[in-house]
Amino acid sequence: MAAIPVMGVVAIFVFLLLRLSPGDPAAILAGDTATIETIAAIRADLGLDRPIPEQFITWFGQLVQGDLGRSVLSKQPVTTLIAQRVEPTLSLALCTLIFAIIVAVPMGILAAWKQGSWLDRGIMALSVAGFSVPVFVLGYVLIFVFSMKLDLLPVQGFASLSEGLPAFAARITLPTIGLSFIYIALFARITRAAMLDVLGEDYIRTAHAKGLKDHVVLVKHALRNAAIPIVSVIGIGFALLIGGVVITETVFNIPGIGRLVVDAVLARDYPIIQGVILLFSGIYVLINLAIDIAYVLLDPRIRY
């Protein structure tokens, strides 16, 4: 596993990026009308006046012990702040993935099965369109139609599953649909391509020749073998999700990790930025590992 050097690269890169950039958390903490002396005193307290290598060693030493530090502004531990925000982001990401798979995989199979038909072309046209609409424009339109005009769903916010499924579903539905578009487009294309690949293989023809029904061939033989590219794209999709999550959280006012890190960047709250980026890259590494394992499970030909 190359996870450790990867995380090391991320850690050093992020640290340097933050420290070598302009902006002063102490000035932000002190506020707009604060005097120069107050700001200097706060800088000293935060240790920002020490040399960068020294700051790095301190930070890295804590990191190795699992301590991500505390937010400059709120003084809360970064781990607490992240923990508070995990549920909304994870809910949104999972709902989006599941919804996109449920919609896109059948679309892709249909398109491949009826290759060249109007249905195929329609599905593919839709999927290109899905790539083209910025997620925030989609979000505003969804809110305008479903919340303001039709009055069906709440405008904003997040409800934890612990507050009951109805409350949870009411608030997660619009963000999920908005964020899903691009993934439906992506997954449908990949599914179609992978299915076409497999449908051309000899054993599928054999299966047809044996007189097996269409749906048996499609699901039992073709889909199983097409699963590998689909799974790997879903993995890549997760990494892409993070960008969309940041936007969707803003539009629908969902208190997730995306907002946490964007706010932290804008406020130069270094410990939060470092913590969240490390977390995301850790998840990325884990997902890649999971995909590798999925390969082995799905395809007996691959052995490590």
Next chain:
Amino acid sequence: MRSRRFHMLVSAIGLSIGLGLLAGAASDAVAQDKKTFRMVPHSGLRITDPIITTAFISRNHGYMIYDTLFGVDDKMAVKPQMVDKYEVSGDKLTYTFTLRDGLKFHNGAPVTSADVIASLARWGTNDAMGQKLFSYTKEWKAVNDKTFQLVLKEPYGLVLDSLGKPSSQVPFIMPKAMADTPANKNVPDEIGSGPFRMVKSEFQPGVKVVYEKNPDYKPRSEPASNLSGGKVVKVDRVEWITMSDAQTATNAILKGEIDMIEQASYDLLPELKKSKDVVIKDLLPLGMNYMLRMNWLQPPLDNVKVRQAILHAIYQEDYLAAQIGNPEYYNVCGAFFGCSTPLATDAGAVGVKKPDLAKAKKMLAESGYKGEKIVIMAPTDLNSISQLPLVTTPALKAIGMNIEMQSMDWQTLVGRRAKTDPIDQGGWHIFHTAWGTADMMNPIANAGVKGLGKQGGFFGWTEDAVIEKLRDDYARETDPAKQKKLAEAVQKRAYEQVLYIPLGEYHQVSALRSNVVGALPTPALALWNIEKK
């Protein structure tokens, strides 16, 4: 085959929308809860210590959980709040204060003189008015648990104005253990004696703050008036929910998901006004002020003639129209200490009338300006002031100045404006900002008219011995009529030397659901006295 797939797809979509509908109905029931007040504050609360920062959101948090010795009433007169009675000695050197009965911190401990003295000491380290008061102070001493004394070195005219200071940083009273925290570190806890208690377990910095009614709070018997009088809490629970998207907040109040938006977006007011369920109120009657600040250390702005030329190229109306748009919510205002305050005056004012560009050009020519590049820092992410540099740039180009507008986010600007370096090393010439009138009501509170140069004050390093002398005289003066004369003199001098350029006064309005009654106009945010009918 085909029908089965379609069936799956349709039922998946149907299921999620169906669940949503069901939940929509359920959530309405929650919103009707009359004892919970939900509002969108003007920004997210992250720093909970109102003494370490001047941020308004932290000040407003302070008013929720802490109490003050004095508070201002509707006429901006200072009235006792935690103080029951006070006496001033004949020589005006000794002030004796006695606390009200029944004052208790949220942890049950009584408020004592020791707590008060420690809290004031910490405030006096950071706050500009506090620093001034402490420079006149010989000592604070506790007479007994409920009585304490301030002994001055010489008579000082602003003792009560300082202790009853309405805006940042406010002298809030904390327990001694918390107040002993160094002034450059955040206080470690949230224990006050104010009308609300913070529910720490539900605090999500930048997202949500929850307060509950403090059942032990003993309000004064007088009716509530501005930040004085009885702080009677009429709801059980207050939630501050941050929404960074103005459109989302607007939609949320239209649908009744929240009860109040502290600062409604001007551009979305027409939408709110159309609804009969929402009312628009000006809860900040003193208003806010835009200002243009220059760097006196940076040539050619070290030359007062260049600063004068710039001053004479400015027209307030242009800024207000660009930034606010609707004249209902702004007015030109040449006063350095606010246009609706006791010290309001138009002495020496420039920029309130259409500028004489020929005159400004002539002044620039006479100043010896030779086309040096002027760097204006423009914040892109702070919508409340982002248009101001876009007005200054063409205005100064019009009189023949060489302007470079550099865009950056607000936090970069805040970091960079602290730099005294030359332009080629990341220095700057001009930035714009906005201050609440409550923070600039007199020559001591207004950090923009300090003349200490590099010795202290606000960015720009304005250095002027004359203005410092006038401010000192003002601080010593105890007669309001003479104070007013001195304030006029300060303002005239500030215009002559161009300490900063006022760009006009504006009003931020709040949006409330029409069933909300009892919202008090204050220079901060008062959520006591509010109820949902």
Next chain:
Amino acid sequence: MRNLFGHSAFRNPSVLIGGSILLLLLAVSILAPLLTQYDPQAIAPRFRLKFPSDEFLMGTDMLGRDVWTRVVHGGRVSLLVSAVVAIIAISIGLAIGLTAGYIRWLDGPVMRTMDGLMAIPGILLAIALVSLSGASLLTVIIAIVIPEIPRVARLVRGVVLSIREEPYVEAAVGLGTPTVKILIKHILPNTIAPLIVQGTYICASAILVESILSFLGAGLPPEIPTWGNIIAEGRAVFQRAPWIILFPGGFLAVTILAVNILGDGLRDTLDPRMKKRLGA
């Protein structure tokens, strides 16, 4: 290489449709000053939020600026950013990919660094870069380029690894041909087709990322209009003045659509292997 400018690509309907739309958009952007009568930056508060009319084709924004003027001028910047991003990302990614793929001992360290970069979510990296180093055209381009580089490098490295096993390359190595010559003569040509295809996707993604940066307040300053920051500025008044968002949003969507269609078409004609991998 052989069929790069051959007629098969130009007979492909996707290439034709996508290409003509893009050419049209390009023409409109280049001719922007001729097609508009206002200054894209000039503020006119009197004309705030005007509904589209003869005078203002696409209405005006919160500062009374003409939306049509800003949209076509914004198109110049948006298209420029996307093209420059694609060119830079491909050049750097190509160099890194070739190096890593051909020089064995460099492969490990270089690809681990690329993995590290890929592990940082691209959007976050871009936001951080822009807000930390100030929003200028250059920083925005750099911020969008960096996350794209590892993807290009990986693609190129993959091509290199498969080509260097080919008999003719092994023969050239055996004959003592210098490394640089092998790279240029035998390996580089094979990367061109997939890179052109990849380039179109980078173009599309650059436009989207730029708009996301603007949306989050970390994009180009308002005096340089782009579709992204016009939309971002207009979002505060979406329900009151939807034209500020819908027109630039429409241009943005059509452009991405055209670029994607073009990319798909090019892929079909230029790179049949990739067609199998990525879908039609």
